[in-house]
Amino acid sequence: MIEVTDHDGVAILSLNHGPVNALDLEILTELPTALARVADARAVVLTGEGRCFSAGVDLKRVIDGGAGYVQEFLPALSTAAFAWFTHPKPTVAAVNGHALAGGCVLGAAADVTLMSGGTIGLTELGAGVPFPTVPLEIMRYACAAVSSLVLTAKTIGLAEAVSIGLVDQAVIPEELMSTALKHARKLAAVPADVYALSKKQLQQPAVQRIETLREQDDPGVTEIWGSPATRDFLAEFMRSLGRK
Template sequence: MIDLQKEGGIWTATINRPEKANSLTEAMLAELGDIALAATDARALILTGEGRVFSAGADFDAARAGLATSPLWERLSGAIAPLPCLTIAALNGTVAGGAVGMALACDLRIAVPGAKIFYPVMKLGFLPQPSDPPRMARLIGPARTKMIFMAGQKIDTETATAWGLFDQIVEADMLLDASRALAQDSISATPAHAAAIKGMIP
């Protein structure tokens, strides 16, 4: 249920379980991690979803069985963050729960109008994955991070953009084209050049 397309140096991984709001099973989460670990060969990596939701996080039954606190989430975000290529979360809709971590680990987050972001760990009684709060705090500051993790706020498109969680808003039918366009300068450079510039940005 993870579709991977490789074209012109751009790897596009699509979560394809729209009938379940692209919620992730253990196998899907492991597959995404495998793709991210292998993407050292990619010139750009785009993560997106099928349908109107990027991902609702862990599948409900799998979450109750322990997936909500699985190290597979940290394995995935930990594989995305150090990639030498440009990484883009193309958010075709709302991103929630553990799925927020993979979006935070990307270099850019491009969203469609109406996309929301929320991470209801306080309400559900789970701890977030260790790298997610500090990554979010680096983007939007500690107080706004607490609004999401501790106050359980659902952040709408406009607010997420104003805060810096979303970097660009594009219409749904242009999402992938816009994401690929953002990667063009990066993939036209040598991999070493792209990696060197990315390495200069904290």
């Protein structure tokens, strides 16, 4: 589900999970493991296979699995996002297509976010589910326009994403990976211990909020995600997508 390749000391992690790289328990469990495998790499690039970076959470799995699945899935989502966000080496997201909901979070969590097409946005509230603490705090750190993105659940195009700082640079598809590797090598030229400490210092307020809020916020989030009312809302939401 996550293909790992080496490019002259830069690790490339490619999400390869169905047509839209939907996030489910298995791929989210695999991401921290993949990051641990490439701990010695000079930098890490995360991208998607196919036409999407990631279309976000696999909502069908949530509907079918109910509360039991949610109780495993949400901690895995938070653990994966946090591991990627706090990875001590330079990280670059090569967003090769749509990046929605959790896919948007993974794209924004990188040190540098490049995008070559598609739409991006935080669609959670449109699907009737709240944010767990970790993804929300990552987005608060990554983009000043997070309130609008969260509360409107809108998706935006590449030009607007760059204009609000959600994406650092627009890149034509043919040059996405070469540009990502260029950024990764440039960041990796900084001594690793200096880079890691600087990144930790910058992220410290977000990490402190996560540590303070997660225990008190996440139980309520889990309850809502796993409720029968949410499952009904998600089912109708997915039917509405099929009608468009």
